[in-house]
Each structure stands twice: as C-alpha cells, then as structure tokens.
Amino acid sequence: MERVARELRRLADARAVGARLPSTRELQQRLGVGPVTVQRALARLVTEGVLVTRPGAGTFVAPRRGTRLGDTDWQQVALGASPVALDGVDFLRFRSASPIAFQLGTGYLDPSLRADSRLAAAASRAARRPDAWGPPPPAGVPELRSWFARQIGADPEEVLITPGGQGALSAAFRALVPAGSPVLFAVPTYPGALAVARSAGLVPVPVPADGDGVRPELLARALAATSARVLCLQPTYSNPTGSLLAPARRGEVLALCERAGVFVIEDDFARWLGHGQTPPPPLWRDDDKGHVITICSLTKILAPSLRVGALTARGPVMSRLAAMRQIDDFFVPLPMQHTAVEMVTGPGWTAQLRTVSAALAARMEALTAALAAELPDCAFENPRGGINLWLRLPRGVDDRVVTTRAARLGVAVMPGRHFVIGEQDASHLRLCVAGIPERDVATAVSLLAEAVRASAGSAARVFGA
Ligand SMILES: Cc1ncc(COP(=O)(O)O)c(C=O)c1O
Incomplete structure (x- = not known):
C-alpha cells in the first residue's frame, strides 16, 4: 500500500x-x-x-497546500468575533471521505443497513411524476402528513413536513422564543440542538438527566430560577445516553411545564430504532393543551440524505411554526417527499424496521460486552434502545485527547464535551453503533481501550484546577 x-x-x-x-x-x-x-x-x-x-x-x-488565490485576511477583520459559539460544530461536518476504519462516531446507518437500492428506485419514480417539479402544499404532501400523524397519534393538520430533524429543531427554537431567551435542555444532549439554539442567539440552560431521563426536581428548580419558556428533551432512547424517560416522570415533567407555561420540544429522533421492542408512545399523547411539540425524522432509519422529518404541534403556535418553515426554505422538495411516502408505505418498510432493530440490538450487545471486558474502569448504563452509549472515562482522562488518539488508531468517537453545557465532574465519550458492523465492534473497542490507557493523566489540568 x-x-x-x-x-x-x-x-x-x-x-x-x-x-x-x-x-x-x-x-x-x-x-x-x-x-x-x-x-x-x-x-x-x-x-x-x-x-x-x-x-x-x-x-x-486537489488544490496544492499553500496555493493562494488571493489574500483573504481582510475577512478576519470584517468578521470579528463570531456572534454564535461555533465550537463543537465540527460534528456537523460529515467526513465521508475519511478512511477511518472503525466508525463509532456517526449517528447514521452504514450502507449495509440502508435501503439504498429501494430508495434509488423510489426516488427515480418520484422524480418522473408529472407534478414532480412544481411546488408542494406548503405544509407538505397530504399522504406524508397523514402517515406521520398516525405514527405520533396526531391529526394530519397538526403535522408540518420538514427537511429532517435538524431543520425542524431550528424552525422550532426560532419560532418559539426571541434571541436572548434561555432554553432548558435535558443534559447530556445532542450537540446539533445546542448549536441551533446558540445560533439563534438563545442561551442553553442545563437540566441534568439520569438513567430515567430528566430529573423533575432539578427541572422544577430550573423553571423557578429562569424565565425559560422552552424545554428540549429526547424522551425515547436519548442521544447520547440511550435512556427512556421513566413512565413515572412523564406526568411530573408535563405537569411542571404546564404550570410554568412552557413548551416541550420532544425530539423523537429514534422512534424507529428500538432493539426489537416497541418504544413508549411519544410524550405528545399525554398532552392535549399544546405544550408538546414533537419532532420525528426518517434520516436515521432510512438514510441521512432522505431529508424528511415532521414537526407536530397544536394551537396558535402551529401558524408560527409554519411561517418559520416558509421563511427558512419554503418547503421540502416534492420528489423527496414522494420518495419518503413510497418508502414508508411500501412493502419494504416493515422489513427495514426489523432488519435495523435486530442489527442495532446485536451491535449494542457486542459493544457493551467489549466495553465491560476491555475498559472496566469506564462506567456506562446499558442503553434501552437506539444507537448511542454514554461512556464515562476514568478520572484524569481527557475526552479530546482520547478522541484524537483513537482517530490515529482508526477509531472515530465523539468527545463528550459537546453534549454538555458548562462544567462537568468527569469526561465522557459518545459511542454510536449506527455505522459499525457487529464484526468490527470488538476490534474497535480494543483500539479505543489502547487510546484511553495512553491518555491517562491527560485531564489533570482541566479537572484538577
Ligand atoms: C437527537 C437528534 N436529533 C436530531 C438529529 C438531526 O437529524 P436529521 O436532521 O438527520 O433528521 C440528530 C442527528 O444526529 C439527533 O441525534
């Protein structure tokens, strides 16, 4: 070579x-x-x-390094300091060309689990429809709205089609509160949600979660201490911990939000990523007063480039959300929506759900077994479903140092610091099984263990200060 x-x-x-x-x-x-x-x-x-x-x-x-077409230094003066914190947004850059051998970093399925050939056939039929290139109804194609509505237990009129979950999060935050407002996040949380909140000038406020989801007593405290009108959480197979919001907490969390007049953004990104079991229903079903706004997406179960998701809401907020969606990019292209309709209503959908959930269960089992054997000093809770696992590193080990060393050994992981807000008493890694075949998990973990051992003492200055 x-x-x-x-x-x-x-x-x-x-x-x-x-x-x-x-x-x-x-x-x-x-x-x-x-x-x-x-x-x-x-x-x-x-x-x-x-x-x-x-x-x-x-x-x-490629353009040769050091080749400069012109002097762009003026831009540094013009741009000044970034108006939003862009640290940790690296994860948004998809490194598809990267030769990384073991992918424990990406949250999207590897090609072996994607329905690429069925997608290609559906997309080509969708692109050849006579109405393919005209504008869709602004809220989305009716069949697709109805399908999402059935999944969530909503009325089709309560559903807006969005370009995946990320676009839905962005529209929701900006529609609900003005720049400068605090937004509560059950933490640890998905960095993409923190990034959209920050880029809208919002101020993320942490509300710690444990193995049963967000802690109601700390939510009550955060509500009392801030004027927040939005809480963002992932009740089902959260990213990064894979936890479920415990049945006993669902009512308590909703009651607190109802009393405080707060919207709950339920990021239901992993609805179809159970490990053979049916997940609890969305929080949406426990609320009839319009507090819960539920976001779903097809990108995780089908393919990252099938940019189709749904934002579900009821009450006056719906017209604000619809307006924000129009401002952002008008609508999701019709061929994309028709492709999604065919994929979720066609005969392959049930098989896709079964294949993915069996593969994720097997991968997660392999991951937890390998971690227990190779990294006994690292703690984690077994994920209840989904694709993510939150690994607590031994004291004194820095997540960024481990991530860099692991990448050199061919293993991609995500440093935990991007998933939290403010200071933490330990470093973590987010490991994800979406992109790694089961046969590679043990090797990936043994290389990761090597990176962790080689990083002992690396966080002394961060946590010892
Ligand atoms: C919790 C969570 N929400 C939303 C998204 C956005 O996904 P997409 O825009 O591909 O639907 C992701 C992607 O990783 C995620 O992990």
Missing part, C-alpha cells in the same frame, strides 16, 4: 491542479496491484488533501 500511495503521489505531483487521475482499473494495471490496494491508497491521499474524489466523475488533483 505504501508503494502504491507513493506512486499515486508522484502521479498527482506531475499533474496540474484539477487534472483527473487514471481510473482505478488503469491504476491497477499500471501498478500491478488489486482494486482494494488502489482504493486504500486513494483514500489515504484524499485524507492527506493531495486528491479529491467526485462521486461518479473520478479522482482529481
């Missing part, structure tokens, strides 16, 4: 920026090696920034 990478680097150096490299087949013949070796070497050079790939078009010579 080293020789092939060297040869490819020579080929790239001899060509102009933007020139196309010979095809993989030609390279195989020219270098006398198999396709896997060529692909690995190409992936290495892509990561090193020597080459870029354009799917369907080929591999090209």
Whole structure:
C-alpha cells in the first residue's frame, strides 16, 4: 500500500491542479496491484488533501497546500468575533471521505443497513411524476402528513413536513422564543440542538438527566430560577445516553411545564430504532393543551440524505411554526417527499424496521460486552434502545485527547464535551453503533481501550484546577 500511495503521489505531483487521475482499473494495471490496494491508497491521499474524489466523475488533483488565490485576511477583520459559539460544530461536518476504519462516531446507518437500492428506485419514480417539479402544499404532501400523524397519534393538520430533524429543531427554537431567551435542555444532549439554539442567539440552560431521563426536581428548580419558556428533551432512547424517560416522570415533567407555561420540544429522533421492542408512545399523547411539540425524522432509519422529518404541534403556535418553515426554505422538495411516502408505505418498510432493530440490538450487545471486558474502569448504563452509549472515562482522562488518539488508531468517537453545557465532574465519550458492523465492534473497542490507557493523566489540568 505504501508503494502504491507513493506512486499515486508522484502521479498527482506531475499533474496540474484539477487534472483527473487514471481510473482505478488503469491504476491497477499500471501498478500491478488489486482494486482494494488502489482504493486504500486513494483514500489515504484524499485524507492527506493531495486528491479529491467526485462521486461518479473520478479522482482529481486537489488544490496544492499553500496555493493562494488571493489574500483573504481582510475577512478576519470584517468578521470579528463570531456572534454564535461555533465550537463543537465540527460534528456537523460529515467526513465521508475519511478512511477511518472503525466508525463509532456517526449517528447514521452504514450502507449495509440502508435501503439504498429501494430508495434509488423510489426516488427515480418520484422524480418522473408529472407534478414532480412544481411546488408542494406548503405544509407538505397530504399522504406524508397523514402517515406521520398516525405514527405520533396526531391529526394530519397538526403535522408540518420538514427537511429532517435538524431543520425542524431550528424552525422550532426560532419560532418559539426571541434571541436572548434561555432554553432548558435535558443534559447530556445532542450537540446539533445546542448549536441551533446558540445560533439563534438563545442561551442553553442545563437540566441534568439520569438513567430515567430528566430529573423533575432539578427541572422544577430550573423553571423557578429562569424565565425559560422552552424545554428540549429526547424522551425515547436519548442521544447520547440511550435512556427512556421513566413512565413515572412523564406526568411530573408535563405537569411542571404546564404550570410554568412552557413548551416541550420532544425530539423523537429514534422512534424507529428500538432493539426489537416497541418504544413508549411519544410524550405528545399525554398532552392535549399544546405544550408538546414533537419532532420525528426518517434520516436515521432510512438514510441521512432522505431529508424528511415532521414537526407536530397544536394551537396558535402551529401558524408560527409554519411561517418559520416558509421563511427558512419554503418547503421540502416534492420528489423527496414522494420518495419518503413510497418508502414508508411500501412493502419494504416493515422489513427495514426489523432488519435495523435486530442489527442495532446485536451491535449494542457486542459493544457493551467489549466495553465491560476491555475498559472496566469506564462506567456506562446499558442503553434501552437506539444507537448511542454514554461512556464515562476514568478520572484524569481527557475526552479530546482520547478522541484524537483513537482517530490515529482508526477509531472515530465523539468527545463528550459537546453534549454538555458548562462544567462537568468527569469526561465522557459518545459511542454510536449506527455505522459499525457487529464484526468490527470488538476490534474497535480494543483500539479505543489502547487510546484511553495512553491518555491517562491527560485531564489533570482541566479537572484538577
Ligand atoms: C437527537 C437528534 N436529533 C436530531 C438529529 C438531526 O437529524 P436529521 O436532521 O438527520 O433528521 C440528530 C442527528 O444526529 C439527533 O441525534
């Protein structure tokens, strides 16, 4: 592989920026090696920034480092300090070209679990419909609204189609409260939700959760201490802990929010990611006064590029949410919506649910067993479903240091600091089984264990101060 990478680097150096490299087949013949070796070497050079790939078009010579088209330093002066905290938004950059061998970082299914060929067929039918390229009804295609409504237990009129969960979160935060407002988050939480809140000028306030979800006594305290009008939580298989909001707490949390006049954004992102069991119903069903706004998405169960989700709400807030959706990007493209309709109402849907839930259960079992064997000093609670596990690192180990070392060993994980608000008394990692085949889990964990051991003492300055 080293020789092939060297040869490819020579080929790239001899060509102009933007020139196309010979095809993989030609390279195989020219270098006398198999396709896997060529692909690995190409992936290495892509990561090193020597080459870029354009799917369907080929591999090209990347702009050379240090090549400057012009001096952009003026932008630093013009931009000044960022008006929003952009730390931790790195996770939003999808590193699909990365040659990482073991993916415990991504929250999206690997290709082996995705329904890509059925998606391609559905998308091509959707794109050929006579009405395909016209505008849809602003709130979404009626069949899709009805389908989401049935899943949640809502009326179709209460559903707005959104471009996935992220777009729904963004519209919801901005529709509900003005910039500068506090927003309560059950923590640890999904960094993408914190990022959209911060980018809207909102101030995230933590309300700690335990293995049974958000703690009602701390929620009561946070409500009393702030004027927050929004609470954001994931009652079902939360990201990052995989916990469920305990049945006894559901009523208590809703009663507190009702008394304080608070909206609850229920991010129901993992509704179809149980491990063979049916999850509890959405919190939506326990509320008839319009406190709960429920967000669902098809990206986790089907594919990240099927950007289709739903925002469900009742009462006057609905017209504000609908207006915000229009302001953002008008609507979700019709072909995307019709593709989603076919995927969820077609014969493959039940099989997809079964396949994914069995695979996730097996992967999670492999992960918990490997962690118990390889990292006995790390603590975690067994996730009740979903894709995520929250791993507490031994005292003195820094999550960022472990993440960097693990990446060097070929394992992607997420540092826990992005999932929390403010100071913590321990470092964590978020491990996710969506993107890793079961057969790779044990190797990934043993490499991760090596990274953790090599990072002992790395957090001394952070936590010892
Ligand atoms: C808890 C949670 N909510 C929402 C999202 C957004 O997902 P999407 O926009 O792909 O539906 C994610 C993605 O990772 C998530 O983990």
